[in-house]
Amino acid sequence: MIYPLAFGFANSECTESWTWFLKKLRKVIQYLDRVMLVSDRHNGIFNAMEAIFPDAAHGICAYHLAQNLKRFCKQRDNVIWLYYRATYAYRIEEFDRVMSELKETYCKVYDELLVAGVKKFSRVHSLKKRYFLMTTNIAESMNSCLLAI
Template identity: 40%
Template sequence: MALGASIRGWRHCRPVVVVDGTYLNGHYGGTLFTACTQDANNSIFILTFGIEDTENDRSWTWFLGNLKKAHGDREGLCFVSDRHNNIKNAIGNVYPGACHGICSYHLLQNLKSRYGRSGHNVTQPFNAAIRAYTLIEYEYHMQELYAINNEVVPEKWSRFHMPRNRYSTMTSNIVESVNAVTKSAKHFPVIALLESLWQTTQTWFCKHKDTAQGAFTTLSSKYEKYIRAMSTVMRNFKVSPINQSTFLVSGETSSFIVNIEQRTYTCRTLQVNQLPCPHALATIASMKMDPYDFCSYYYTREAYMNAY
């Protein structure tokens, strides 16, 4: 089940799809497959639902094949899921050009159950490593993990090593949220279940459309607040020109090189998030440029409105 509103709005959301399957509790059993993403205000944007007997290569290939048929493909497409081999295999078959990232929360739980008994806290170095923007930062926190256990392998979960941009979607929590909201409906027969899911999607879409129409800022409200918060932090940085387009941005504890023409920053925050970080904002302000020109379309009020 893919609603027309979801199909039309998808191209105005970031090209990151989170997928998961959950058991149905009704008389006939079965599995509910869900695919969703996030809109310009980071709200959950439901793409499609599917129902199958169980999770295997065939069922996930069927679900993702129908997802592709309804929503098409996207440049830079990235999937996020738990470490389910059936999902991995299906993505490779249906979306051979897409990237597949592992949910960091599920992987952390696996690490904690396996290595947590040693008395070491793996949470802090793990979360720092997966969110690292630079190789130096990543390797520093990986050394902390290796000190706990040198068998930890950074397969598909590090932001730095992802070949495609997964933006800020490091977990599959948005699908888990949908599963929690639709928990009672999982006891219904199939037709009633689909009607309930349809009503939930419709309700959310109406709510977010009203919110989008009530915004009068360039970005959505969440990212407008982010930019304004970063604008206060940027005052702690000093900008020194190296040449016409390259600048040294210095703070109390760190320095970064910024190329304003190529929009490359050695902190890599802008390249990954496609939002100006404090170092970028300091440089943009010194050049008297518009910071909104450096924000991705996917964070704008226009994208928020167009999605609904």
């Protein structure tokens, strides 16, 4: 289960707003060595995370990365399916096999994944245990609810 720990309201998604939020969050997190932040790679989040949680692992939301990858290919279904297979792989051998297939068939997508950082999107290479929590869906769900208000 995912439980929202905290949420805040800000004028915009910028480094200043995210810094404020992460400072507040840091005050209530007891085990800082276990922290892993999963984001959509927004610069404001990344900059604030580096300042407030410099030792935390940083992961990329699997869904958001998939959406970004779609711009590199015309046959989207197959490439996204391969991407998710690599992302959710439990064994390095499986990850390597799928990444090789991506490299052969969708070189631009493969290159973009390397730029993103294997440790940030791959479950098997993650610096912290991600289990099945690979997306920021809880944040998107809350955004949808709040927009209706």
